Amino acid sequence: MREAIFNPSDVILKGIIESNLNHIKAFTCGNGSMDNFLQCEAYIACLEREASTTLVYYKEELVAYFTLQRAELKIQLDENVQQSRDGLSLARLAVDENFQGHGIGTYIIERIKEIAYMVNERFIQTDAVYEKWEWYQARGFEYVIEDEINPTNTDGLVYMLMDLYNEALIDKFFDE
């Protein structure tokens, strides 16, 4: 994967608070429902502890946001065994249209992985819009339900999981 063309040291992550609500009015990512969530629902969802939205600034300009929450994840352990457990859900991720295609979304996924490690989460889930499921797959998520990646599902969502359990590192630890 390519190196970020923006300088990560110029990125600042800020929780959504009253004093930065005026920054979100001009945010446009190309998906009206994502824009609408940020402008109308994100702050109250944060106050009510439903879902936490983080604003991503690059050189003091709002370039992206992501929303995390706790959710019940459906984990397929093997063909016949499905388990439910609490985990981290990436409820929304959007990059402003003017900044897409520069590695900012990829950078955010890496930050979310760090957050998951810090709070000791094994799984991260997301419901990807169909046209983005491969983008998530290239960044470590796997689809769970084969039917959802069928081209007849282009209007639907694709349930995806990232598993942070690293068997190779565990084997290496015990082998040494």
Ligand SMILES: CC(C)(COP(=O)(O)OP(=O)(O)OC[C@H]1O[C@@H](n2cnc3c(N)ncnc32)[C@H](O)[C@@H]1OP(=O)(O)O)[C@@H](O)C(=O)NCCC(=O)NCCS
């Ligand atoms: C999906 C979305 C978050 C991706 O954000 P982004 O900042 O454009 O993502 P990136 O720049 O990291 O990756 C996009 C492309 O840029 C390319 N790219 C350019 N520079 C890059 C870099 N430094 N690192 C990684 N990829 C880079 C990648 O190859 C990638 O191409 P791919 O789609 O073929 O993998 C953004 O398109 C978006 O907000 N879309 C509208 C809302 C939406 O659909 N959200 C997802 C809902 S599930």
